[in-house]
Amino acid sequence: xxxPDPGIDEQLLTxxxxxxxxxxxxxITNIVIHYLANPKTTxxxxxxxxxxxxxxDELIESGQITEDEAVYMSANFVVxxxxxxxxxxxxxxxxYASNSANHYSVSIENCHLDTTGQFTEATYESxxxxxxxxxxxxxxxxxxxxxxxxxxxxxxxxxxxxxEDKWEAFKDDVxxxxxxxxxxxxx
Numbered sequence: 376x377x378x379p380d381p382g383i384d385e386q387l388l389t390x391x392x393x394x395x396x397x398x399x400x401x402x403i404t405n406i407v408i409h410y411l412a413n414p415k416t417t418x419x420x421x422x423x424x425x426x427x428x429x430x431x432d433e434l435i436e437s438g439q440i441t442e443d444e445a446v447y448m449s450a451n452f453v454v455x456x457x458x459x460x461x462x463x464x465x466x467x468x469x470x471y472a473s474n475s476a477n478h479y480s481v482s483i484e485n486c487h488l489d490t491t492g493q494f495t496e497a498t499y500e501s502x503x504x505x506x507x508x509x510x511x512x513x514x515x516x517x518x519x520x521x522x523x524x525x526x527x528x529x530x531x532x533x534x535x536x537x538x539e540d541k542w543e544a545f546k547d548d549v550x551x552x553x554x555x556x557x558x559x560x561x562x
Contacts, residue, residue, distance in 0.1 A: 378552070387463065388449060393446065393448075395464050400477075401478050407476055409450065409531050411453075412533075419459075424448075428447075428449070452505060454498050456487070474527050476521075485532060522536065
């Protein structure tokens with residue numbers, strides 16, 4: 376690998392049926408980019424929400440929620456507004472983020488400040504570095520970087536669904552960073 380670790384804070388979720396089933400993926404063929412539809416929340420708050428889903432069985436048993444109300448949700452990584460990166464589910468394990476792609480992808484959720492879904496500069500920079508790190512780790516190419524939208528048609532990540540040129544520029548930035556890391560290794 377030539378891309379350095381981008382500063383990942385490993386806070387793995389407890390293995391449970393609702394957010395971290397502890398099952399291994401098939402071969403990783405895609406990195407799926409998402410945004411969290413709850414503006415102004417932090418990476419830590421989203422991690423903690425995913426972790427709280429382990430209690431769904433107790434909530435169902437006590438009658439506080441029904442099984443239909445219980446949520447399956449998580450991500451391999453959450454990138455925060457200040458650029459922090461929290462690992463929730465190890466890459467190579469299934470996270471509940473990308474629907475039919477859960478078995479062959481790594482998912483990255485991203486925090487943002489408002490309903491446009493545009494990422495802060497710090498979020499963007501960390502996302503570029505994390506995506507590059509994963510592309511390098513799994514020996515993938517530019518076309519392997521996809522949006523949740525490309526899997527399901529859901530407008531996620533909203534900003535990159537509404538701004539296709541910015542999406543293409545993001546993928547270009549990821550590949551340019553990988554090349555920059557390769558050049559540094561050659562020197």
